[in-house]
Amino acid sequence: MKKLEASGLTTEEIIQAYRTILLGRRLDERLWQLTRIGKTSFNISGQGHEVGQVAMAMAFQPEKDYFLPYYRDMSACLVWGMTPKDILLGSLGKEDDPSSHGRQMPNHYGSKEHNIVSHSSTVSTQFPLATGVAYGAQLKKADYVTLTATGEGAANQGEVQEAMNFAGVKKLPMVFVIENNGYAISVGVDEQYANEKMSDRGPAYGFPGIQVNGNDFAETYLAFKKAADNARSGKGPTLIELMVTRLTSHSADDDHSIYRTKEDLAGLREKDGLTLFEKQLIEEGYLSQEELKAIDSDLRKEIDQATEAAERMPDPTADSILDQVYAD
Amino acid sequence: MTMAMMTYLEAIKKGIEEEMARDERVVIFGEDVGGVKGGVFGVTKGLAEKFGEERCFNTPLTEGQIGGLAVGLGLVGYRPIGEFQFADYILPAVNQLISEASRMRYRTKGDWTAPVVYRAPYGGGVRGGLYHSQSTEKVLFGQPGLRIVTPSSPHDAKGLIKAAIRCDDPVLFYEHKRLYRLLKEDVPEEDYTVPLDKANVVREGEDLTVIAYGMVLNHALKAAETLSEEGIEAEIVDVRSLYPLDKETLVKAAKKTGKVLLVTEDNLEGSIMSEISAVIAEEALFDLDAPIRRLAGPDSPSMPYAIALERAFLVDEDKVRTAMRELAEF
Numbered sequence: 266m267k268k269l270e271a272s273g274l275t276t277e278e279i280i281q282a283y284r285t286i287l288l289g290r291r292l293d294e295r296l297w298q299l300t301r302i303g304k305t306s307f308n309i310s311g312q313g314h315e316v317g318q319v320a321m322a323m324a325f326q327p328e329k330d331y332f333l334p335y336y337r338d339m340s341a342c343l344v345w346g347m348t349p350k351d352i353l354l355g356s357l358g359k360e361d362d363p364s365s366h367g368r369q370m371p372n373h374y375g376s377k378e379h380n381i382v383s384h385s386s387t388v389s390t391q392f393p394l395a396t397g398v399a400y401g402a403q404l405k406k407a408d409y410v411t412l413t414a415t416g417e418g419a420a421n422q423g424e425v426q427e428a429m430n431f432a433g434v435k436k437l438p439m440v441f442v443i444e445n446n447g448y449a450i451s452v453g454v455d456e457q458y459a460n461e462k463m464s465d466r467g468p469a470y471g472f473p474g475i476q477v478n479g480n481d482f483a484e485t486y487l488a489f490k491k492a493a494d495n496a497r498s499g500k501g502p503t504l505i506e507l508m509v510t511r512l513t514s515h516s517a518d519d520d521h522s523i524y525r526t527k528e529d530l531a532g533l534r535e536k537d538g539l540t541l542f543e544k545q546l547i548e549e550g551y552l553s554q555e556e557l558k559a560i561d562s563d564l565r566k567e568i569d570q571a572t573e574a575a576e577r578m579p580d581p582t583a584d585s586i587l588d589q590v591y592a593d
Numbered sequence: 594m595t596m597a598m599m600t601y602l603e604a605i606k607k608g609i610e611e612e613m614a615r616d617e618r619v620v621i622f623g624e625d626v627g628g629v630k631g632g633v634f635g636v637t638k639g640l641a642e643k644f645g646e647e648r649c650f651n652t653p654l655t656e657g658q659i660g661g662l663a664v665g666l667g668l669v670g671y672r673p674i675g676e677f678q679f680a681d682y683i684l685p686a687v688n689q690l691i692s693e694a695s696r697m698r699y700r701t702k703g704d705w706t707a708p709v710v711y712r713a714p715y716g717g718g719v720r721g722g723l724y725h726s727q728s729t730e731k732v733l734f735g736q737p738g739l740r741i742v743t744p745s746s747p748h749d750a751k752g753l754i755k756a757a758i759r760c761d762d763p764v765l766f767y768e769h770k771r772l773y774r775l776l777k778e779d780v781p782e783e784d785y786t787v788p789l790d791k792a793n794v795v796r797e798g799e800d801l802t803v804i805a806y807g808m809v810l811n812h813a814l815k816a817a818e819t820l821s822e823e824g825i826e827a828e829i830v831d832v833r834s835l836y837p838l839d840k841e842t843l844v845k846a847a848k849k850t851g852k853v854l855l856v857t858e859d860n861l862e863g864s865i866m867s868e869i870s871a872v873i874a875e876e877a878l879f880d881l882d883a884p885i886r887r888l889a890g891p892d893s894p895s896m897p898y899a900i901a902l903e904r905a906f907l908v909d910e911d912k913v914r915t916a917m918r919e920l921a922e923f
């Protein structure tokens with residue numbers, strides 16, 4: 266693993282990164298609690314993806330860059346500007362949920378205000394859309410970059426190939442990320458694709474493809490920084506395969522203990538990016554154990570407050586069922 | 594009002610050209626759409642030269658991509674027109690049209706929208722066999738959020754495409770391949786639009802009501818002229834807005850004569866006429882003097898190639914005339 270300072274980020278930025286990584290973890294834990302007690306109906310989490318996602322998102326300029334995420338991207342959305350309350354409003358299906366105003370299932374992140382485009386549940390349909398957003402930058406001669414994400418199973422969809430092919434042809438200012446956690450629900454990578462690496466598909470479409478360790482904060486940040494800089498300066502797209510770990514079952518409706526081996530399950534703790542990042546922060550002198558604890562208790566309070574605030578918000582009313590089917 | 598003689602194809606092209614000139618946000622793309630070719634039927638010929646290769650361009654041969662590219666451009670303020678080379682090849686893009694275009698507004702309660710147009714040449718009678726003859730509009734029919742329209746005259750072709758481009762909803766614009774060069778009429782040179790949500794009574798009559806669109810609507814209009822000599826006067830309605838349907842106009846026309854003939858060149862079962870028939874049955878039953886009749890293609894999967902087979906599939910003018918006469922005499 267690279268030293269954190271190799272990222273070129275300031276101490277404050279690295280500490281901010283940690284706050285967001287931990288916020289992503291604690292907020293997801295809250296969503297699981299709410300699901301277990303029946304206040305929300307579902308959760309699908311990014312536990313094990315947080316370090317990679319935060320390092321990735323910090324390489325962009327959320328005030329102008331567009332993000333077309335997939336359902337595990339909560340931590341990246343937090344970097345892009347969404348708040349814990351925004352996320353909770355979505356899971357609780359509230360009217361003010363910025364992702365869908367209570368219309369989509371939990372974890373379908375989006376926010377017009379933050380340049381985060383709404384996504385469907387049909388995996389990878391966001392890929393062709395992202396090329397349209399990126400082609401818009403070329404037409405407007407604007408210097409925003411478009412990032413879109415999916416999982417390694419969903420990356421086999423035809424529309425992903427169509428979109429990457431087009432991005433290569435037009436040298437679009439965009440970055441594709443495949444978050445590879447080794448599983449598509451219960452199906453492992455051996456049954457999913459035969460390339461050695463998913464990132465090999467970048468060169469197949471005429472642009473770079475690189476694989477990075479999503480637990481290595483500096484390596485991930487630098488890879489995305491380069492990809493974003495290349496996109497912004499007219500050098501075209503990049504595909505990044507972000508190697509991450511799925512620490513939980515696929516979703517609240519799944520039990521991974523029936524298809525993951527005992528060794529795989531037992532090894533998950535060692536692969537937890539959060540723990541590894543905390544170790545790095547201490548060893549490299551950024552924060553002490555006490556400071557980590559203090560941040561944690563701040564975040565827990567913040568999440569409690571956000572939960573209370575979100576729960577008090579109104580639900581959509583039945584008479585709005587036909588609102589915004591068509592314009593007018 | 595100054596008029597110009599135009600074919601159905603020229604009218605569509607003129608409408609697009611006028612909108613591209615008036616609004617920089619309009620861009621058009623698809624397979625063979627850019628460059629000097631300008632589409633396999635020539636609808637976009639000259640547009641790349643006039644408006645530049647950035648606004649009128651070729652895409653790779655990937656329909657899902659055409660579908661999603663349009664939505665993405667719509668998200669950031671453009672008015673994209675994606676062309677599907679044949680309506681048959683909309684099928685690889687159905688996911689983008691249904692999962693993305695038709696649901697974007699609803700699933701964000703209007704925060705994000707997809708103001709896009711998809712053009713698709715459809716229809717048979719061109720010796721196109723199974724995959725260049727189909728009427729695939731029923732596949733996308735009944736997807737709230739999406740509009741489907743089709744013009745049946747050069748006048749409507751120009752006005753409808755302009756309205757579709759200006760509309761904030763995703764609009765699927767079906768163009769009948771046989772009508773491209775068959776129909777020619779005076780079309781206003783001025784700027785005008787035709788509403789996307791209104792059916793059109795194209796002929797008035799008292800004896801029976803024919804509801805149709807596209808090629809078979811033109812058959813009905815011709816048949817009505819000869820039947821008039823026999824003393825049968827048909828009311829003829831162009832559905833025009835295939836989805837959502839203009840139920841009011843359709844039901845009113847059904848009630849007026851009490852005898853309804855629904856004509857489509859698509860298969861009989863599960864066509865748009867099946868829904869229109871249900872609407873009329875629900876809302877006009879006590880004004881009807883005869884059972885609702887449907888005239889349509891046979892339930893073979895698609896239109897076959899050989900001459901005898903294609904003719905057997907096609908609803909032609911004679912078949913329409915016979916059905917009209919039979920119903921009038923009921």
Ligand SMILES: Cc1ncc(C[n+]2csc(CCOP(=O)(O)OP(=O)(O)O)c2C)c(N)n1
Nearest residue numbers: 386387388416417418419420446448449450
């Ligand atoms: C088109 C489509 N097919 C199937 C599903 C059901 N489904 C949801 S997530 C998923 C697995 C996705 O795995 P992967 O892409 O690796 O992403 P991960 O969940 O591992 O992050 C499946 C099969 C779906 N949502 N969409």
Ligand SMILES: [Mg+2]
Nearest residue numbers: 416446448449
């Ligand atoms: Mg996976």
